[in-house]
Structures are given as structure tokens and as C-alpha cells.
Amino acid sequence: MHRAVREPIIEVSDLRKTYDGRAVVDGVSFTVEEGEIFGFLGLNGAGKTTTVECIEGLRVPDGGRVRVAGLDPIADHEAVTRILGAQLQESALQPKLTVREALELYSAFYPRPLDWKPLAERLGLTPKLTTRFGKLSGGQKQRLFIALALIGSPRIVVLDELTTGLDPRARRDTWELIEDVRDSGVTVLLVTHFMEEAQRLCDRIALIDKGRITALDSPHGLVDRSPGSTVISFTPSTPLDNEELAALPALMSVEHKENRITLSGTDETVNAVISLLVRKRITAHQLRVSDATLDDAFLDLTEV
Amino acid sequence: MTDTSTTESPTTTAPAALAPASSDRRPTARAAVLRAETRLFLREPANLFWICVFPTLLMSILGCVPAFREADEDLGGQRLIDAYVPVAVLIAVIVASIQAMPPILTTYREMGILRRMSTTPVRPSSLLSAQMGLNGVTGLLSALLALVVGRLAFDVALPDQLAAYALTLLLATAACLAIGALVAALAGNSKHALGIGSVVFFPALFCIGVWIPVQTMPEVLANIVEFTPFGAAANALNQAAAGDWPDWSHLGTLAAWATVLTAAAIRWFRWK
Incomplete structure (x- = not known):
């Protein structure tokens, strides 16, 4: 807070953690700037939780360096x-502690x-203030834990599986709250395997796979990295020749479903498709061009 | 319910949900933990029964047996019930410290309650001292109940050396709480805590004379028992009840156990 230059608020370099001879976190390095929402995205067991638990001081790293505000x-x-x-x-929490008592405590x-x-x-x-913790539903417990994470007016908040167990409405409300938290200057570290959540909230995302960061970029940047970053779909008025489609530049995939064609590629592919349709005087019904989702990028960038 | 717009401070851009709390009359972390743990303690009626009612109930049942109310030559003309009041008093303290307290703390650890607390600035000693205080005070109240019921129902004289009796009881409580805290610190889970608790509990009952009054134990056995906190406490209480100042060796033994074990418990008690 007293720093004039924007120094990273979280610095992790070459972090390592091994359980029973298995490297769960295998040389992870990144920095988080003050005031950003930084996400960890990865499959279960990829090492996301272990990484943030080293930042929270819940686990002692086997190697590397972790600094939180120095x-x-x-x-x-x-x-x-x-x-x-x-x-x-x-x-x-203690099962017989009420929500109100927990917040006060x-x-x-x-x-x-x-x-x-x-x-x-x-x-x-x-x-639910007078309800005991043990009687709360999963979503209510989750919301209470979000409140407890924020209650100390922290500079950094770490949210592991933020919206697990929440219904869609509560999830959206929670996202809005987290955006407000960030807007008040708090740095947010978010662990998730929800693509939509990462895409909506995060300024930057680290993809973690088998204990290593495989990509670190903005959600947009990650989507653009994936070769099939743009998706175009339409129903042509007359059938198109398969060979002509296959010749399109930078094409990643072609899919036929009944009469509808779905192509993925880059902006170049989109332009080429449009000129092809114009040239052949084919009308494209229900033409849709969209960015590939983070989902697609995630699958492209994660080895399974 | 709450008008959130009024809580927003004009100097901050933070949304109302993130408004700071007013700074007046905020309890310390230690006081807040004690308050929360007291509420939770009072919400466990079974626990309260074992600590508060069981020792006096046991004494009363035995007191209803006619043989317990006859003068016994082995006890120097005392009745068995006279020797049993200090036993009930110590059972109260032992049940609270060694049977009741460790499983509470190990269950907290098992459930992840301690893990969550460890990510906050509160210190483990706040919780440990709150639990020791609650169980200690409840054990002492239960001991007081045994003394009062003994006096009123079975005509057992109140201790002649009241100050010495109180001092012994406080030292005994401190030693027993230290044992309980150490069990909670060392037991991996609540199953272990219950197991270790029982392993300590039954020898403890033996040492305070539940089966054979300490006054009638064979000399070798009595000498060994004297060095346990329980035996030392039983002997000192008997002396104080009879109007003598207890041997310093007994009080010293209690103080030594209390000091060493408390230090060990604080050293080993961890959130994780």
C-alpha cells in the first residue's frame, strides 16, 4: 500500500511440493499484481489448491520461494x-455455532x-443469522465462508472453488460481489475449474496441468492462443462442396450436423468463408461467428 | 433488515457491503473465542451431565448403601462416604479435564475448524485457554456440588482447612487440565483422544481411591500413587479435610506436574 511503484503483491518462484514422492507442484512461478483477479484453472489434482495453500501458509513448500506483500x-x-x-x-465451523456468532467471532x-x-x-x-452452521445447506455454508474470507478487510483474498455448490443465481450474485471487492482495490486469487467463472472474472489465468503452469495469459489471450479461436456456423441455401471447405485457410475443424456447417479457425478462415459464399451466391442462413470459449482453449492447451 | 446505504462511509469508494465496522466496543480475539466457546459448551447437555451431575450422583448412590455410612476402623474411624467425597471431587475435575476436553479439541481439528482458524490472526492458545478455563471452572463447580451434597445429604463435614483444600483443588485442576491439553495436542484424531483419555482415566480413578481408598493402600503402592498428580491430590485433599495442612511434597508434586505438562501442551498443540 505504501509502495510507489507497482510491485507484485504475490511472488512465487520455482515452487515445489511433493507428497509421497509424487511432485504435486513442480516448479511453479508467477507474480500477481495488486488489484487484479488472478485465476488458477486446471483439472482436479493439477496442483491448484496446493499452490494457493502454500500462499496461505497452510502448507510448507519443499522448494522455491513464496512472498505475500513481501x-x-x-x-x-x-x-x-x-x-x-x-x-x-x-x-x-463448530456445528452448533450460529451464522451470526460465526460472523462476530x-x-x-x-x-x-x-x-x-x-x-x-x-x-x-x-x-439465516440464527441458524447453526451444521443446519446450513452446502450453498449457505459456502456463502458464509465467502463472508468470512472478506470479513477481515483483507488486501488479498484467496477463493478456492468459489461457487461450488451455489445455484446459478447465487453464483452470479457472488461474481458481482467479487468484482466489487476487486474494484475496492483488493487482489483476488481464484481457484476454479469453471470456465465461465474464469472467463468472466479473471484478469489473468494460469492454466495448471500436472503441477506446472502450461499457459499464463488473459482469458482473451488464452482463447487466441488456441488454433481454433474463432467458430463460424451457418446453414447454406445449397450444399457446399466438402473439398472447397477443406481448402479454407487456417481451418481447424469442420462439422456437419444435418444441413448446418460449423467451422473453427481464425479470422482469416472467416473472411475466406464469406468470400466463398459470395462467389457461389449461396445464402448463409443463421450465420453465427463467435469466439471459441475458454473451454475450447482449455482442452486445446491441456494434455489429457 | 439492514439499510445498507447508511453504512457507507463518504470517504471510501467501497460498496456498502464492504463497509468497515465501527471501531468502538470491539471484543479482543481471546474474549470472542471464550464467548463463542462458552455458548457452544452450554449447548452440549450430555457433556454437562457427565461433568456436573455424574460425580455427585455416583457419590450419592454409594452413600445410600448402608455399609458406606458405618465407621470403618481401616479409615481411622471415618465412614466410607467421608473418604468418598474427596474422590467425587477429584472425579469431577478429572472427567472435565481428561474425558470431556480433549475430544472437543481433536474433533475441531478433524473437522477442519482449526484449519480454518489457522488462516486468521487468532492464536491457538486462545482456543486452548478458553477450553481449559471452561472445563476447569465447570469441574470445580461440580466439585463444589459434591461437597455441598455430601454435607447436606450425608452429613460429611466440610473440610477443616478450607484454604488448603481450595489450594489443593486448584493445583489438582491445573494438573488435570494440563494432562487433557497434552492429550489433545498429541492425539491424531478424536478416536485416539478418547483412547488415550481412557488409558489415563482409569489409572487416575485408581490413584484417587475409587476402588481402594488411598488411606488403606499397601505402603509400596501408596508410595507410587503419591507421585502421580491424582494420588498426590487425593492425599492432600484428605489431609486438608481432616484439618491438617497438606504435605508440601503433595502440593509440590501437583505444581510440578501442572507446570511441566502445561509447557508441553503449549509446545505441542498445533492447529494442524
Whole structure:
């Protein structure tokens, strides 16, 4: 906060963590700038959670260096907990503690907490304040944990599987809240395997596969990296010759479904298709050009 | 319910949901943990029964057996029920410290409650001291109940050396809480905590004279038992009840156990 130059708020270099001789995190390096939403995207077991748990100070790295606002999460654990709020993938509260009591308790842990009442209201927890933790639904527990991650007014918030267990409406509300959190200057670290969530929220995404970062870019950048970054689909008024389609430049794939044709490629492919249609005086019904989704890029960039 | 627009501070651009709390009258983390744990403690009626009611109930059942109310020459003319009040008093403290407390803490660890707390600035000692305080106070209240019921229902004289009795009881409680805290620190899960708790519990009952009053134990056995915190406590309580100041060796033994084990518990108790 007192830094004049924008120094990264999180620095991870060559992080390694091994369980039973298996490298779960195998040389991960990245930096996160203050105020950005940084996402980790990857399959289950790719090493996302272990990486963020090293940042939270929950796990001791076997190698490499982690700094959070210049602090070591293990050696300076208490100082880190004051500026970092965490929503863990696996955790619990005392089953007989009510929502209100939990919010009051966790507020008291921090030097400058948020007012929990509007936070609870925003997360739809107000009708549940007198309900015990053990009686909450999965989605309600999740929303309470999001509140507890934010309650200490952190500079950095780590959200592991943010919207797991939430219904679509609550998910969208939560995304809006996270955007507001970022807009107030907080850095957000997001672990997810929801493409839509990553695409909507993240400024940058690290794709993690088998303990390594395989790509690190903005959501747009990742989609553009994938060879089939643009998708064009239409129903031609008269059938098109397959060979003519196959000759299109930078074409990645062709799909016929009944009369509808779906092509993926680049902007060049799109232009070539349009000139082909004009030349042959074919009308393209229901012509749609769209960017490939992060989903497509993810599958292209992750070895299975 | 809450008018969120009024909580927004004019100097910040943060949305209302992220407004800071007012800074007045905020409890410390330690006080907040104690308050929350007290509420939770009172929501466990079975636990409260074992700590508060069971020791006095056991004493009362035995007190209803006629043989317990007859003067016994082995006990120097005391009745068995007279020797049993200090036993009930110590059972109260032992149940609270060694049976009740460790599984609470290990269950917290197992469920991930401690893991979640470890990502906040609160210290593990806040939780440990809240639990030790709650179980200690409840154990002492239960001990007091045994003394009162013994006096009113079975005409057992109150301790002659009241100050010495109270001091012994406080030292005994400290030693037992330290044992419980160490069990919670070392047990991997609540199954282990219950197992270790029982392994300590039954010898402890033996040492305080549940089966053979300490006064009538063979000398070799009595000498060994004296060096356990339980035996030392039972002997010191009996002396104080009879109007003598307890041997310093007993009080010293209790203090030593309490100090060493508390240090060990604090050293080993971890969130994870």
C-alpha cells in the first residue's frame, strides 16, 4: 500500500511440493499484481489448491520461494493472516455455532474488520443469522465462508472453488460481489475449474496441468492462443462442396450436423468463408461467428 | 433488515457491503473465542451431565448403601462416604479435564475448524485457554456440588482447612487440565483422544481411591500413587479435610506436574 511503484503483491518462484514422492507442484512461478483477479484453472489434482495453500501458509513448500506483500507465509504467518482472507476448499465451523456468532467471532480476529451486517445481507445470509452452521445447506455454508474470507478487510483474498455448490443465481450474485471487492482495490486469487467463472472474472489465468503452469495469459489471450479461436456456423441455401471447405485457410475443424456447417479457425478462415459464399451466391442462413470459449482453449492447451 | 446505504462511509469508494465496522466496543480475539466457546459448551447437555451431575450422583448412590455410612476402623474411624467425597471431587475435575476436553479439541481439528482458524490472526492458545478455563471452572463447580451434597445429604463435614483444600483443588485442576491439553495436542484424531483419555482415566480413578481408598493402600503402592498428580491430590485433599495442612511434597508434586505438562501442551498443540 505504501509502495510507489507497482510491485507484485504475490511472488512465487520455482515452487515445489511433493507428497509421497509424487511432485504435486513442480516448479511453479508467477507474480500477481495488486488489484487484479488472478485465476488458477486446471483439472482436479493439477496442483491448484496446493499452490494457493502454500500462499496461505497452510502448507510448507519443499522448494522455491513464496512472498505475500513481501512476507513469508510460513515465517511471518501471523502478519500474512492479517492481510490475507481465505476461503478454503475444505474446512468447517463448530456445528452448533450460529451464522451470526460465526460472523462476530471472525470479526474479532482482525484489527480492522468489515461491518458484517451488510456483508451478510449482500450474501443473502440475513434470514439465516440464527441458524447453526451444521443446519446450513452446502450453498449457505459456502456463502458464509465467502463472508468470512472478506470479513477481515483483507488486501488479498484467496477463493478456492468459489461457487461450488451455489445455484446459478447465487453464483452470479457472488461474481458481482467479487468484482466489487476487486474494484475496492483488493487482489483476488481464484481457484476454479469453471470456465465461465474464469472467463468472466479473471484478469489473468494460469492454466495448471500436472503441477506446472502450461499457459499464463488473459482469458482473451488464452482463447487466441488456441488454433481454433474463432467458430463460424451457418446453414447454406445449397450444399457446399466438402473439398472447397477443406481448402479454407487456417481451418481447424469442420462439422456437419444435418444441413448446418460449423467451422473453427481464425479470422482469416472467416473472411475466406464469406468470400466463398459470395462467389457461389449461396445464402448463409443463421450465420453465427463467435469466439471459441475458454473451454475450447482449455482442452486445446491441456494434455489429457 | 439492514439499510445498507447508511453504512457507507463518504470517504471510501467501497460498496456498502464492504463497509468497515465501527471501531468502538470491539471484543479482543481471546474474549470472542471464550464467548463463542462458552455458548457452544452450554449447548452440549450430555457433556454437562457427565461433568456436573455424574460425580455427585455416583457419590450419592454409594452413600445410600448402608455399609458406606458405618465407621470403618481401616479409615481411622471415618465412614466410607467421608473418604468418598474427596474422590467425587477429584472425579469431577478429572472427567472435565481428561474425558470431556480433549475430544472437543481433536474433533475441531478433524473437522477442519482449526484449519480454518489457522488462516486468521487468532492464536491457538486462545482456543486452548478458553477450553481449559471452561472445563476447569465447570469441574470445580461440580466439585463444589459434591461437597455441598455430601454435607447436606450425608452429613460429611466440610473440610477443616478450607484454604488448603481450595489450594489443593486448584493445583489438582491445573494438573488435570494440563494432562487433557497434552492429550489433545498429541492425539491424531478424536478416536485416539478418547483412547488415550481412557488409558489415563482409569489409572487416575485408581490413584484417587475409587476402588481402594488411598488411606488403606499397601505402603509400596501408596508410595507410587503419591507421585502421580491424582494420588498426590487425593492425599492432600484428605489431609486438608481432616484439618491438617497438606504435605508440601503433595502440593509440590501437583505444581510440578501442572507446570511441566502445561509447557508441553503449549509446545505441542498445533492447529494442524
